[in-house]
Amino acid sequence: QVQLVESGGGLVQPGGSLRLSCAASGTSFSLNAMSWYRQGPGAQRELVATISTGGFANYADSVKGRFTISRDGGKNTVYLDLNSLKREDTAVYYCYTFWGKDVWGQGTQVTVSS
Numbered sequence: 001q002v003q004l005v006e007s008g009g010g011l012v013q014p015g016g017s018l019r020l021s022c023a024a025s026g027t028s029f030s031l032n033a034m035s036w037y038r039q040g041p042g043a044q045r046e047l048v049a050t051i052s053t054g055g056f057a058n059y060a061d062s063v064k065g066r067f068t069i070s071r072d073g074g075k076n077t078v079y080l081d082l083n084s085l086k087r088e089d090t091a092v093y094y095c096y097t098f099w100g101k102d103v104w105g106q107g108t109q110v111t112v113s114s
Contacts, residue, residue: 002026002099009093009108012085016112020080022095022105032099034071034078038091038110045094049080063089085112 008020022034033052039045049059049069057069068081078095090112095105 002097002103004095004097004103004105006093006095006105006108009110011111011113013114014085014087014112016085018082018085018110020082020093020108020110022078022080024076024078024095024097027097027099030073032097034069035096036069036078036080037094037096038089039094039107040088040091043091048093051078082110085110087112 003025005023006020008018010018012018020036030053033050035050036048037045038048047060048063049057049067051057051069051071055071059067066084069078071078080093082089090110092107092109094107097103
């Protein structure tokens with residue numbers, strides 16, 4: 001059974017940085033494209049970034065140039081580096097992959113506030 005566990009969220013001031021981690025188990029990690037989504041207060045869940053098995057990354061326009069997705073196959077972990085954070089980045093961030101079905105992590109809260 002594939003499981004995803006996120007960590008690294010927290011409270012940060014505007015302009016600050018965080019690194020989110022998503023540890024995967026139950027699958028050969030290198031075979032999966034991995035994504036980060038987020039859901040802000042009262043908003044729908046939206047795609048933030050995706051990284052392919054070959055390491056190619058795509059980003060939502062709202063985070064392009066500020067966020068970086070990466071993966072470490074040896075650690076079975078995907079990361080999301082959040083820089084130049086804005087209040088509107090406040091959300092629960094979820095790790096996602098497809099392995100025969102949708103697989104979601106439990107989410108990690110990121111709050112950007114002074």
